[in-house]
Amino acid sequence: EVKKQEENRKRKEQEDKRTREEVRRKEEEEVRKKLETEKVARKNEEIQKQQKQLIEQRKNKTQVEEKLRKLEDLKKQETNQKEDEERKKKEAIIKADATKILEIKKEEVIKKAEGEKKRNEALLQAEKAKALDKKSEEERKKKEVIIKTETTKALEIKKEEEAKKKAEE
Known part of the structure; x- marks a missing residue:
């Protein structure tokens, strides 16, 4: 009987030892899995953080x-405005110079003409130049009048259409 009890006790101790060993292994496995899970979670958080930063x-x-782009557009607009202003100034200067040159040429023609006949011819030429200038000026004025009348007609038609719309409403 003592022998049986001793064997039972030894067997029980071995089973307890095995059980403790299994429990220890399971606990180690759980700890290892927890650590892996935390590591993966930290990596995922870091990846998400980096993605947010990239976005x-x-x-x-x-x-x-x-x-x-907006600044470049503004610079281009300013440059274009400056170029337009400079071009307009140059055109005004050229027109003024052309007028002076025409007057000087008229005077030279008159001065160079010899005798009454040549003077008359020079005056006639100067008058012709004036007439051409007047003609071109009159044509320009006519064109302006035509443009103004067409604009006025268009505005009247638009007003009539708006009045019709209002009347229909």
Whole structure:
């Protein structure tokens, strides 16, 4: 009986030992799995953080590029305005110079003409030049009048259409 009890006790101790060993292994396995899960979670969080940063950087880059485009457009507009102003000034100077040159040429023609006949011819030529200038000026004025009348007619037609619409409403 003592021998049986001793064997039972030894067997029980071995089973307890095995059980403790299994429990220890299971606990180690659980700890290892927990650590792996936490590690994966941290990696995922870091990846998400990096993705958010990239998205924010792209958004900022796009905004900066848009601002740069707007600034370039403004610079182009300013440059075009300056060029237009300079061109208009040059045109005005050229017109003034042309008028002076025409007057000087008329005077030279008159001065160079010899005798009454040549003077008369020079005056006649000067008058012809004036007549041509007047003609071109009259044609320009006629064109302006035509444009104004067409514009006025268009505005009247538009007003009539608006009046018709209002009347229909």
